[in-house]
Amino acid sequence: MTEPKRITKAVFPVAGLGTRFLPATKSVPKEIMTLVDRPLIQYAIEEAREAGIEEFIFVTSRGKSALEDYFDESPILEASLKAKGKLDALEALKETNMPSGQIAYIRQHQARGLGHAVWCARRLISPDESFAVILPDDVISAETSCLKQMVDAHQEIGGSMVAAMEVPSKETSSYGILDVNEDMGSLVSVKGMVEKPAAEKAPSNLAVIGRYILTPEVLKNLEKTEEGSGGEIQLTDAIAREIVEGRGVYGYRFQGERFDCGSKAGFLQATVAFALERADLRDELRLFLHERMAMEQAAE
Numbered sequence: 513m514t515e516p517k518r519i520t521k522a523v524f525p526v527a528g529l530g531t532r533f534l535p536a537t538k539s540v541p542k543e544i545m546t547l548v549d550r551p552l553i554q555y556a557i558e559e560a561r562e563a564g565i566e567e568f569i570f571v572t573s574r575g576k577s578a579l580e581d582y583f584d585e586s587p588i589l590e591a592s593l594k595a596k597g598k599l600d601a602l603e604a605l606k607e608t609n610m611p612s613g614q615i616a617y618i619r620q621h622q623a624r625g626l627g628h629a630v631w632c633a634r635r636l637i638s639p640d641e642s643f644a645v646i647l648p649d650d651v652i653s654a655e656t657s658c659l660k661q662m663v664d665a666h667q668e669i670g671g672s673m674v675a676a677m678e679v680p681s682k683e684t685s686s687y688g689i690l691d692v693n694e695d696m697g698s699l700v701s702v703k704g705m706v707e708k709p710a711a712e713k714a715p716s717n718l719a720v721i722g723r724y725i726l727t728p729e730v731l732k733n734l735e736k737t738e739e740g741s742g743g744e745i746q747l748t749d750a751i752a753r754e755i756v757e758g759r760g761v762y763g764y765r766f767q768g769e770r771f772d773c774g775s776k777a778g779f780l781q782a783t784v785a786f787a788l789e790r791a792d793l794r795d796e797l798r799l800f801l802h803e804r805m806a807m808e809q810a811a812e
């Protein structure tokens with residue numbers, strides 16, 4: 513087998529309405545909501561950069577202009593920070609700048625599902641090029657970024673790959689679920705995939721987490737994919753077609769901790785976990801949590 517080409521493009525589907533976070537998301541895109549002091553999207557970008565991604569494709573929708581502004585240069589703010597000698601803030605700000613030509617925005621005009629959102633980016637991906645997809649709601653804290661772990665594994669094995677994690681059986685209806693062919697440890701080969709099955713119908717409890725490396729064939733499959741679970745065009749169904757056509761699909765059990773920032777509880781957990789890792793916040797937060805827990809226990 514010839515070595516797969518390096519993955520340099522990533523698609524970020526960010527068109528969702530974020531209804532679970534209303535009213536906050538009435539005017540602020542969900543992806544701009546902050547974990548400690550960075551918006552969700554910044555974590556996704558940094559993960560992608562660590563994995564060698566050079567082109568960032570955002571699939572957006574109406575009301576997401578704050579996201580485009582976020583990645584713009586901000587000369588007035590930069591000049592003001594420089595003049596005041598606030599160099600740390602200036603440095604933090606510069607991390608958010610994206611070089612021109614490395615970032616593209618595509619509109620998804622109708623909310624027709626994740627598969628449809630990825631399909632909207634098809635013209636920016638060459639017919640011979642595999643690409644990554646990152647769902648910014650899934651925030652993964654890891655020593656080596658989750659996507660980098662997957663890119664390295666993909667380099668060895670090729671095909672399409674999804675991040676995978678065991679979930680409790682009662683939660684299978686919230687995820688794409690893998691039907692495992694061969695379990696090789698961190699890597700599993702897959703013989704089927706089902707979007708959001710009820711626990712009694714789930715082929716396993718190994719769930720798809722929002723990181724994908726996809727062959728360009730998946731984009732072609734999306735052309736033919738009909739509405740599936742929830743009446744939406746599902747990425748899971750287009751990847752499953754790869755298996756039917758005899759091409760490899762793998763699940764990758766990544767090293768790291770995943771937070772479901774699409775839910776309020778997950779967002780709060782991520783906020784606490786990330787803050788506890790920060791030298792400038794850890795002590796104060798620990799003390800607060802400690803005292804608070806003691807108060808809660810005393811009141812029980």
Ligand code: G1P
Pocket residue numbers: 626647650686687688689707708719720721722746747748774
């Ligand atoms: C999407 C995918 C699902 C995957 C999940 C991971 O679902 O459709 O297969 O398991 O992301 O977070 P969503 O959470 O957007 O409903």
